[in-house]
Amino acid sequence: MVVFPPVADQLAIIRRGVEKIVPEEELATKLEKSRQTGTPLRVKYGIDPTGIDVHLGHTVPLRKLRQFQELGHQAVIIIGNYTALVGDPSGRDQARSKRLTTDEVEANAQDYLAQVGKVIDLSKAEIHRNGDWFAKMSFSDILGLCGRVTVAQLLTRDDFAKRYAAAVPIYLHECLYPVMQAWDSVEIRADIELGGTEQLYSFMLARDLQSMQGLNQQIGVMSPILVGLDGVRRMGKSLGNYIGIGESAYEMMKKFMQLPDAVLPMYFELLTTVPLPDVQAILTGHPKEAKIRLATEVIGFYYGAEAGVEAANRWQNEVSGGALPEEIAEFVVVSGQPNLSATNEMLIGHLLVSSGVCSSSSEAIRKIGEGAVYIIEGGQKVKIEDRKSAVRLVDGLIFGVGKKQIRRVRFADSPVV
RNA sequence: GGCGGAAUUCCCGAGCGGUCAAAGGGGCCAGACUGUAAAUCUGGUGGCUAUGCCUUCACAGGUUCGAAUCCUGUUUCCGCCA
Numbered sequence: 202m203v204v205f206p207p208v209a210d211q212l213a214i215i216r217r218g219v220e221k222i223v224p225e226e227e228l229a230t231k232l233e234k235s236r237q238t239g240t241p242l243r244v245k246y247g248i249d250p251t252g253i254d255v256h257l258g259h260t261v262p263l264r265k266l267r268q269f270q271e272l273g274h275q276a277v278i279i280i281g282n283y284t285a286l287v288g289d290p291s292g293r294d295q296a297r298s299k300r301l302t303t304d305e306v307e308a309n310a311q312d313y314l315a316q317v318g319k320v321i322d323l324s325k326a327e328i329h330r331n332g333d334w335f336a337k338m339s340f341s342d343i344l345g346l347c348g349r350v351t352v353a354q355l356l357t358r359d360d361f362a363k364r365y366a367a368a369v370p371i372y373l374h375e376c377l378y379p380v381m382q383a384w385d386s387v388e389i390r391a392d393i394e395l396g397g398t399e400q401l402y403s404f405m406l407a408r409d410l411q412s413m414q415g416l417n418q419q420i421g422v423m424s425p426i427l428v429g430l431d432g433v434r435r436m437g438k439s440l441g442n443y444i445g446i447g448e449s450a451y452e453m454m455k456k457f458m459q460l461p462d463a464v465l466p467m468y469f470e471l472l473t474t475v476p477l478p479d480v481q482a483i484l485t486g487h488p489k490e491a492k493i494r495l496a497t498e499v500i501g502f503y504y505g506a507e508a509g510v511e512a513a514n515r516w517q518n519e520v521s522g523g524a525l526p527e528e529i530a531e532f533v534v535v536s537g538q539p540n541l542s543a544t545n546e547m548l549i550g551h552l553l554v555s556s557g558v559c560s561s562s563s564e565a566i567r568k569i570g571e572g573a574v575y576i577i578e579g580g581q582k583v584k585i586e587d588r589k590s591a592v593r594l595v596d597g598l599i600f601g602v603g604k605k606q607i608r609r610v611r612f613a614d615s616p617v618v
Numbered sequence: 619g620g621c622g623g624a625a626u627u628c629c630c631g632a633g634c635g636g637u638c639a640a641a642g643g644g645g646c647c648a649g650a651c652u653g654u655a656a657a658u659c660u661g662g663u664g665g666c667u668a669u670g671c672c673u674u675c676a677c678a679g680g681u682u683c684g685a686a687u688c689c690u691g692u693u694u695c696c697g698c699c700a
Contacts, residue, residue, distance in 0.1 A: 432656085458654045489653045520654075564647085567662060573648045588668095603648055 203273045205236040214268050218261070218471040220398050220425040223405070228420050231392060235274075244269045245391035245419070247279035247331075247382060250309035255316040256443035257499070258427040258436035261471050262395040263320040265424060269393070276326040278317070279385050280310045283335040284378060319446055319503060327389070334388050335381065349413060350380055350406065358402045383407035391419040398423045427471055432461035450504045454512040457496035458520065462488040465495060473498040493517075525577070525599065525607070532556035532608040534594055546591040549574065558606040568602050576600040 205211065211232050215222075222228055235242050246266050253259070270276050285306050310330070314323065338346075355361055355376050379402055386394060386407035394404050404421030411418045426435045429442030436443045444456045460468065465488065469480040475498060483491045493513050501509030519526050532555075534541065540551040547555075553565035553574065566588050568574050575582040576592060577599040585592075592600070594610050601607035 430655095455654095459656095461655055462653095463656095487653065488655085492654065516654085561665065563665060563668090564663085566668085568648065571648045571661060605647095 203239050203241055205232075205239075205273050208232045208236060211272050214272065215265070215422065217477070218424065219265070219422055221401070221421070221423040223401065223421045223423070227418075228393075228422075231420060235392075241273055241275040242269070242392040243275050243277050243390055245277045245279060245386060245389060245394045246396070247281055247284075247385055247394075248313060249281040249285040250306050250313050251285050253309070253313055253316075254443075254445045254447060255313070255319075256436055256445045257472060258429070258443065260320050260446060261424045261427050262397065263317060264472070265395050265422065267321045270322055270325060274393075276321055277389050277391065278314075278321075278326050278328045279389065280313070280328065280330045281382070281385075282306045282310060282330045283332040284381050284385075285309075316446060329385075329389060331381065331385050331388070334384075346380055346384060346410075347377070349410065352376075354406075355379070379403040379406050383410050386419050387411055387414050387416065390416060392417065393420050393422055395422050395424070397426055399426075424471070425467070428464055428467065430456060430459055432464050446503055450500045450508045450512040451515060453500050453503075454496050454516045455520065457499070458489075458492055458516060460492060460495075462492075465491055468495055468499075473502075529599060529607050529609040531611045533611050533613045535613045541594070542591075545594045547594055548589065548591050549585050550588055552592055552594075552600065553602065556600075556608045558600075558602045558608060573603045574601075 208229055212229060215228070231242060234240075244266060246262060255263075266276050282303070314328070317323065358379070361376075382400075382403045383406035385391075387410050391407070391411075394400075394407065396404065400423060401421065404419070404423070408418040428434065429436035430444070431442045434442060444453050448456075465484060466480065469475055469483070470477065473480075473495065475483070475494075483494055493516075496516075497506075497509040497513045499509075500512050501507075504512075515527065534545075538555070540555065541547050549569065550562045550565045553559040553568070554562050559565040559568060565574075569585060569588045572584055572586065574585045576585065577583070592598075594612075596610060596612050598610040599607065600610070
């Protein structure tokens with residue numbers, strides 16, 4: 202029999218960073234009952250294996266799931282291999298176009314689970330594929346299911362309503378999506394379902410279906426949408442404003458430090474376990490320090506505390522301190538290379554183009570004119586201002602355009618053995 | 619099927635037959651500033667063997683000393699009518 206923490210303690214943890222709990226009042230009751238009977242709550246989280254690079258936005262509900270696990274409850278992951286065939290219409294203004302093959306879906310599922318394992322404890326989670334039950338349904342089963350949902354109900358969904366009003370097509374199979382998602386809750390007897398606020402409709406439909414089946418009704422625990430690096434739009438791959446959990450510690454670090462200050466409270470609340478009063482204290486300090494702290498916390502979660510600190514120090518050094526990066530891309534030189542003189546000299550324009558730091562010689566000349574081009578000599582940046590100047594290449598020579606495009610010369614066939 | 623409109627450089631978008639490598643905005647790059655970011659300011663944003671030359675304004679032709687601008691055809695897109 203599992204021993205659970207007091208309900209009030211559990212509630213405090215569960216409520217953190219949650220936008221909406223529906224119905225709120227049932228949660229305490231459920232927790233109380235679970236504690237008395239020593240029965241873990243079944244906490245559902247569903248995803249469609251459509252090929253996702255998990256980023257911090259996805260980790261918001263996943264972290265919540267982990268918290269439930271730590272409290273002793275049962276995590277239930279639904280791999281929506283059948284719902285993926287439809288495509289989630291939530292928040293979209295048009296139907297998804299391509300359909301995935303079953304092989305793709307399964308490969309995506311494996312890939313996804315590997316990533317999710319960084320956030321939750323997979324060894325203690327139940328994993329289901331909703332094709333397990335949908336594949337067995339007969340047409341009359343499906344009709345029966347559809348007979349429980351009215352079109353008017355479906356149209357109360359914000360996304361459908363908008364599309365209908367705007368005369369954007371809504372396909373029949375899309376209407377099935379929330380029904381399928383809700384039916385998953387019936388199949389796995391969910392007590393709680395996690396997701397974003399846009400899932401409200403499906404969560405409530407699940408309650409209806411559960412009640413019709415004589416089951417306990419689930420509670421929806423909905424997280425807010427995490428905004429991306431731009432501080433405005435939701436974090437998403439297509440917007441290019443995300444931090445992926447597969448990225449290296451230092452990559453994450455750099456991205457964290459680019460965050461607008463305004464998102465710090467949200468990020469702390471949703472992505473760390475720093476107690477909220479402490480967060481308040483941190484936020485009254487210098488925004489830069491707060492950001493470093495945030496990054497260190499999050500990176501520490503994925504790579505260990507040490508890696509977090511290390512990334513922070515490296516950032517201070519390289520970006521803040523203006524030191525040269527640890528890793529500099531190499532420009533490999535071979536003898537007989539075009540534009541390379543017998544004495545290993547090269548015109549600066551050619552150097553910039555052939556090393557790839559400039560895309561054309563016109564651009565190279567512009568950048569020289571802008572004073573962005575330099576070589577490192579004796580540890581000092583030396584600006585190159587004459588576009589006709591030639592540079593004598595030696596192994597290890599560092600040159601660059603601006604702060605980001607830096608190269609180190611390496612001779613491929615240098616006599617060094 | 620009929621009528622009308624549109625197609626411009628990464629995106630949006632302006633463009634009088636010569637002064638158009640093409641306004642303006644966005645994005646992006648670089649510089650200054652700074653606490654990272656943002657904001658702000660400045661410069662840049664077709665190519666090259668580079669103060670000149672070459673290739674661009676859907677495609678193919680044509681008119682003209684000269685075409686992104688005019689004409690013809692083609693393709694695509696968008697309205698309206700059937």
